[in-house]
Amino acid sequence: MTTIPSTDEQKFLATLQECLQPDNEKRIAAEAIYQDIPDEQKIVLLMSTLRNISLGTPLRAFAAVLLRRLFQTQYENFWSKYSPDQQMALKKELLARITQIDDDETIRKKICYVVAELARNLMDENDQSQWPEVMEFLFQSANSSHSTLKESSLIIFEAFPGIFGNQAEQLTQIIHQIFLNCLNDQETKVRYTAATAFAAYLKHNCDNAQLLNIYRDCLPFLITTVTHSLGNTDDDTVLKALVDIAENVPKYLRPAVDDIFNLMLQTMQEKDKFEESRRHLALEVLITLSETASGMVRKVAKKYLNRLVPQLLEMMVDLDDDAEWSTKDTIEDEEDDSNAVVGESSLDRLACALGGKTVLNYILTTVQTMLQNPDWRYRHAGLMALSATGEGCHKEMGAMLDDLVNGILVFLKDSHPRVRYAACNALGQMSTDFQGTFQKKFHAKVIPGLLSILDDHDNPRTQAHGGAALVNFSEDCPPRLLVEHLPQIIEKLEQVLSRKYQELVHHNRKLVLEQIVTTLAAIADTVAQEFSPYYDRFMPQLKYLFKNAVSVDYRMLRGKTMECISLIGLAVGKEKVCFYH
Structure with missing residues (x-):
């Protein structure tokens, strides 16, 4: 690569340091200086920074991030400006930096990402790599006795x-x-990294059923690796890899579906042992699998839904x-x-999926048991569960709608406001x-x-x-049915509108007023001309509200x-409207 004067290097290092400053003004000025440097010169300066192991890790890590970004977004602008010898020198140095196994782990990982980006750019239109050395490097590293090099090759992969x-096809064996060995490696880090690389590889080949079948013998080692990571580390990387496989290549997991359900359900139950985020990820594996391979999951559902569904409902009880x-504005x-x-x-997704x-x-x-619980949180959760289930269980719930609705209506009179809220939500x-x-x-x-x-x-x-529930009801209601109840609806809305306007003036409370205006608009929109007799009862106050x-x-x-005034105007017709008079 081109040599550069040490003074330029010092200036560049100073610029990078300023780019990391918390002070906005200094950082923006430094970023402007950085942007003005030609891309081909930036590469040289960034490589020089990476090479200088006497510098602190944050600065070198930042240089690696910027280097990767250049290869991601500006490759076409600078790569051709280098001679073939310069290009080769850069490729060699990047690979050499990875082999510095005593270097900082963070730096090495980021350089692996740079190598991956360059390799991506050096793939021609025939999917032929113009960097054969990187493939040779991967094979050598993956089979190395150094776990660090194995891990690096897997990160690139x-x-x-x-x-x-x-x-790839001729190299399948x-x-x-490599995957079989690395998923079974004695070093934990190698196994974990192999699991994430394997998930990426399966996703990349998700449509190649024949290839996926070849890798079937890796599945037990993958599950063992997931199990080990759950029992021995707080790092959820391997569990996230399983989510990715469930999302992109669910059928690959078919032989292990029982193991996966048992392991994930057990993880969800371990409240004292695992953080919420981990238990949520375990749940995500099962819900994603239900969505992407519903037929496969239905076949085993009887064994697991009696454990999964109660756990979902128990999560819904976890309320402050x-x-x-109920009084917040x-x-x-x-x-x-x-x-x-x-x-x-998750309950909503599960119902829609299965x-x-x-x-x-x-x-x-x-839910039936929950609705009888003296603790309001259980009654709330039961009603919210019915809300979440309707879309996915439309046909089956439709057949029992009378009993369900009559059961929900009772909770409009519940002693707890949040249960009444949940009943409104369900309706x-x-x-x-x-x-x-x-x-x-x-x-x-x-x-x-x-x-x-x-x-x-x-x-x-x-309130x-x-x-809001009345809006939902009226939007899909045949107008004649709403007209039957229009006098009572209008009387109630007028009472509430008047009272809430006073609360706005005296206490600056606007939550219910905003909703009542929206509800009024929805009612007028549905009943159309039938709203005409009530126009004069609402329009003066609405206009006054809009103007003041x-x-x-x-703003809201x-x-x-404004929307309410417009919808009422459209409903009753222009003869009735006198907005400007």
Whole structure:
């Protein structure tokens, strides 16, 4: 490679240091200087930084990251500017840096990623590698007595599983033996890295059934490696590799499906031993497998769903008993990785993947017990489970809708506001999942039930959710059915709108007001001209709200009010509208 004056090196090192500064101004200035350096010169300077083992690890690691980024995004701009000798020198040095086994592990790993990127770029249009030395290096390293070199070869392989290009087929036996040996290696790190590389390789060859069959004898060693990682380390890399295989090559796992279900269910149960994140990953293996190989999972479902479904529902019970939850005016998004959220979304996915014929009985058996529990969290979880199950178990739940709805309606009068909230959620979701049929069969019970929730002024979050459920119900409701209840709906919405407007003025509370405006818009949109007699009762207040809710805090309210005014105008027709008068 081109030699550079030491002064330039010193300036460059200073620039890199500034790029790592927490001070925004200094960092942005340094990044601008870096960007102005020609790409071919950057490569030389970055290689010089990597070569200098006297520098600190953070700086050299950063140089490796930048080097990889250049090969990822700018390869076409600089590679051809080097002579063949310079190109060869760079390739040799990159491989030589990996063989420095006493160097920092972080640096070596990042250089492996650089090598993988360069190898990817050096694959021609015929899938022929223009860097035969890297393949030779991989084979030698994978068979080396040094575990560090084995690990390095596997990291490169994982980063670019297509590295053998059009020679992969003729090298199948050699590659197969590498994986078999490395998955059974005495060094833990080698086995773990082999598992992740193997997952990448299977994904790369996911459509080649014949090839996957050749690697069938690696499966027991893969499962053994997953089991070992669960029992001996906090690192979830190997478990994530299993998720990847379940997602991309599920049928490869068929011979081990029983082992996988037992191992993952056991991991999920070990609350005292494992972090939540690990138990969630174990669950993800099973849910992903159910989605990608539903037929395969259905065949063994009877053995495992009586353990899996109760665990999902138990996760949904894991709620904080926050006394202020139902009175908060600002709703914060629930954490996506909380037990309750993961459990509910997983139940939804499981039902959609396997269908009601397979899962519904297991769900209902557990839910019936939960709904009788004196602890509000169990009743809440049971109702939320019914919400989550409707889409996947549509046919089976449709046949028992009368009993389900009558059972849910009871909980609109539950003593706990969050249970009442969950009942609203279930009715709202069922309105969507069983649209048309649901509205025709249950309008006489559901509409009065949801209107009663709108009187719950002590628990605005529950009150607002009643309004939201009414939106779901009305959107798919035949207009004539809604018109039957229109006087009662209008009276209730008018009462709540007036009261919540006063709460906005005096206490700056807007959650329920935003929802009631949305509910009113949905009702008007559904009943159309039938809303005309009520136009004058709402429009003056809505216009006033729109014109005066101008602060940033009221942006959402103003937008919803504008939408409501527009939908009411469209519903009643232009003759009735006098927005500008």
